[in-house]
Amino acid sequence: MRYRFVFFWVVIVAVQLSLLFPFYIVNPVGAAGVNQLKLFEAVMCEEIYADTPRNPTSVFSVSREKAVSFSVFDPVPQKTFIYHNWYHRDVPSARIRLQLKPPRWSTYSSIQLRKTDIGPWRVEITDDKGKVYGVLRFSVTD
């Protein structure tokens, strides 16, 4: 009788726990599979206005003085860092570290444009282990 009582309460507690933490209990592997960092949007633009990219383009005149790489990550499972790696004709030019916070995060980096920067560029968005989430390509012109 006593054992039946203990078994009953163990089952009740288990059901309650499963209701409280359904993901971890039902699909413990999913922590690494579904709820992982994902690049939601990435775009090159001339400036950021009210936390949104303005004048998205792939051609930046030196006279505009600035190029901005904007990226949105969703989901962001945990506080982490990503990198915007700027390359001018395959030659690394800048590596900018940006922080991401759960559950969704927008961030951007920018470079100042000079005459010597004219040519094709790309921005590789990676994590600290070098995993590439996306590549943005653009040109700096006269």
Added chain:
Amino acid sequence: MEKLFLFLASIRWQDIIDISLNSYILFRFYVLFRGTNVFRVLIGMTVLWFLQRIAISLGLIVTSWVVQGIVAVGAIIIIVVFRNEIRRVLQAKNLKSILWGLSLKSAVAPTEIIVESVYSMAKTKCGALLVFPGKEDLSDAVRGGTPWKGLITKEMITSIFWPDNPVHDGAAIVKGDQISAVSAILPLSDRDDLPSYYGTRHRAALGLAEATDALVIVVSEERGDVLVAKGNRLREIRHKQTLEQKLREHLGTAAVKKEAARKEGLEITLAALLSIVFITGIWFSVSRGQDTLVSLDIPVDYTNRADGTEIVDTSVKSVSVVLSGSGALVKSVTPDQVNVRLDISNAVIGQNSFTISPEDISLPPGIVLREVTPPVIDVIMDETIRKQLPVQVDWAGKLSPDLILLDFTINPETIEITGGRRILEKITTVYTEKVPLDNLSGRGEITAKFALNPAAVKIAPGSKDKVTIEYLIRKRE
């Protein structure tokens, strides 16, 4: 003795053909032109050439210049002045007689008939002038003349010079067994040591004999004498046998046949031997002298590269080769006549060292390789691979300040390229050639080729060699 064997071993079959061919050409030259003034002048020119060489070796600058000038002008003079003789040899003879035949004599003149006719006319004091050409062309010396082309008979000759015949006043030209022309006008000798009883006919006979190698028979109209003009001499011939012998000697037929044949055989054999000796001497002086050195920079060609590999880098692009040979040959050597080909069929991926051997270098005949610098070449080989890479447009120029490139698409977005693994590992993007923005507006489509860098990178077979870019340009907000 050892040097002799080494020398004999160094003679190639091409050298033997070289000497033989040129000796034969010289020999044929002698056979075709012997006895003519051309040959005599050529001998003179050769003597002058030797004099020039001696003058140069002795350091006689002005003398060598003068002789060189004479030789240079002389070559032109020979062609211009003796054009008829040269043409006669080259045109009148068939190919066989030019390349092989030994005698220039063709049809045989019937000397007995001629001699009989001559003395018959002398007996009746019928004046006559008969010309027997030698090897020289008479067209420059003899003027006028009526073509005749009649076979020689006693009646024919006597009738030509019969005083009532319209063509009797002039010379008859005898070629072979025919009288080729009559009433020909001969140049007159201007000698002042001739007997006073010699008339115009005698002066004409001597004039032609002096100018050419022809033999001329004169029958005196006043005295009934028979005279023969040859060279600078005009001799009276009293006996038929003597005239016949003179005629046969001149025409190359003969009672003198045996002796003449023997002499001619000796002459020809000697000429052949001298031709060989002369050409061999020239060949030695030209090809065997090793007194001159020259250094040339020659680019290296790499051959027999294995499929699927390519040359990434080499320690040198060209090598310096030092060559020796006779001055004349070395001076004529140009870099494109020398090839350095390195067989890299045994090369492996990575660094390889190849030693350049004499077999890798091809040289013109007669030139000897002395030194190669550097003797060893390092060649870095790489494996040829294919790689799919994204294409990026290299925009250039400037859009109007109020416009912005809103969007564009590239087709194809990626391209497959081929090249060495080491090179391709460093390449992450294939760029287009510069695409100018200046005249773009609105929506449109343009094509652009790829700007592959380095040049060793190629578009893989089967891939497109250009991209299509669709763009959308709007006014800036």
